Amino acid sequence: MxxxxxxxxxxxxxxxxxxxxxxxxxxxxxxxxFAGNEWAYLKDCLDSTFVSSVGRYVDRFEADLAAYTGARHAVAVVNGTAALHVALQLAGVQAGDEVLVPALTFVATANAVAYCGAIPHFVDSEERTLGLDPQALRDYLGATTELRDGRCVNLATGRVIRAVIPMHAFGHPLDIEGVLALARDFHLEVVEDATESLGSTIHGKHTGTFGRMGVLSFNGNKVITTGGGGAILTDDTELAKHAKHLTTTAKLPHRWAYVHDEIGYNYRLPNINAALGCAQLEQxxxxxxxxxxxxxxxxxxxxxxxxxxxxxxxxxxxxxxxxxxxxxxxxxxxxxxxxxxxxxxxxxxxxxxxxxxxxxxxxxxxxxxxxxxxxxxxxxxxxxxxxxxxxxx
The missing domain is CATH 3.90.1150.10 (Aspartate Aminotransferase, domain 1)
Structure with a gap:
């Protein structure tokens, strides 16, 4: 009692x-x-024996995600952290760079930066949205950085600040227009962390589709789940192709040969998880x-x-x-x-x-x-x- x-x-x-x-x-x-076609799609997946990273549910899930969010491409991966990691690499983040990360975020946002060998640089949020405060950050960068050869350089460390990761906390959209304007002025790449905001929009446009890339998560506690799972959203066809290549161990297509042309990752979403996601996305x-x-x-x-x-x-x-x-x-x-x-x-x-x-x-x-x-x-x-x-x- x-x-x-x-x-x-x-x-x-x-x-x-x-x-x-x-x-x-x-x-x-x-x-x-789970109140839709989950059981039917999972059984179909099991009956087909395609339960790993190849199968029609992966392709369908990516197409359905793209259609729902309005992104031209969606690349499904094993979790949201993997999506962030690869998106940062594709954005050009290198070892020794700094990346602007909200201090108020889940640890995966900072971890993905560290996986690239880069250094998180923590920034403040605004109470209205819980998201990154672009005006406060603009004032801060104006006083602590300078542009050299088209790159934003931290005067205190001498390191390049390569990118910014705005994160929509608990699904609440932040001031993304302010972030994009800031990124243009300070020559920063934007990787939008929409891992918690599937189904959220800003003036009718889905979160995760404002920068060159955005990422989603389908962990068991998210709005929809694939058990684990994540995705990279982008309108850039070449970026999408490269993302799919990197997350499939960078293996070149061939009927039998194993040729990998760069360091890749075994990050592709298994078909059985995608089957669950297709049923969840319908709801x-x-x-x-x-x-x-x-x-x-x-x-x-x-x-x-x-x-x-x-x-x-x-x-x-x-x-x-x-x-x-x-x-x-x-x-x-x-x-x-x-x-x-x-x-x-x-x-x-x-x-x-x-x-x-x-x-x-x-x-x-x-x-x-x-x-x-x-x-x-x-x-x-x-x-x-x-x-x-x-x-x-």
Missing amino acids: NNTSAQSPAVSRILQAIRAVVGDGSVALHEPR LSGFVEAKRRLHARYQTAFAGISEAHILVEPEGCRSNYWLQTLLLDEPVADLRDELLQATNDAGLMTRPVWMLMHNLPPYRACPSMPLPVSGSLEKRIINLPSSVTVGSA
Whole structure:
């Protein structure tokens, strides 16, 4: 039995608001839903014996993803981290380069930079979107870098800043137009991290399709899942061909010979995972609508809570609301851990935002701009139960 007598009044009110939405019993943070053709497609895949990296479901999944997002090409890979890794390589990121990465992100964003032998350079976010703040970054780069031979050079380290990775946190679209303008002015490549925002749009255009490349993830906790899985989106036909080549061990086509013309990766999505993805993608529009209805219910439940609010999509954007995001007000930020304990003790799986990247042991020595907003958000964000079935009974 949960002892609520020791809870602060604000925590009790917030707990009651969550219960009003999710109902009784234990509730997971995010679970997949399999209610379509998953069993049929998986059986068809098994019957065909094509369960690995070759098969018609891989081709279909890529075509369906391209059609849904509006990208000219989609290249399916084993996970979102692999997609980021290869996209950064294709963007020209080299060992010793720096890449601008939001401090407020999942560790995979920074790890993909490190896989290239490059150095993450951590930047601040804005509270309105939780995403990279292009104006703050513009001011920072203006004071700390210079353009040499068409390249952005960090004056403190002497290294080239090659690229920027804007990440749409929890599916909420960030100010991508501001990021693209910044990238043009400072000669940066843009690799858009849309791993959490499948189904989100900005002025009707799908996230992940604004820069030369964007990446998606289909992990088990994402809006749709292939078990694992990710994809690279691009309108550049040559880039897409190169991405597919690199992620298929860089093997040259031949009926029997094994010739690999560059260092490649065994990153192709298996056909059996793609079969699951095809069935999930057929239901994606319904999943997004369910999440948007859930968001509306949370907003209603929290309308009377003065200490916190539910994050709302920016104007002109449409969020998939992958993870519903509660933002505590600054004066009650110290209640975050009490609220996390109270909700999880009650069987409600809630989670804080990730530890900021510059505080993680592998990245403490990396360059960083001042991070006042990210530091504040880290103390105040709580993700609420967000499965498409939550509160639908």
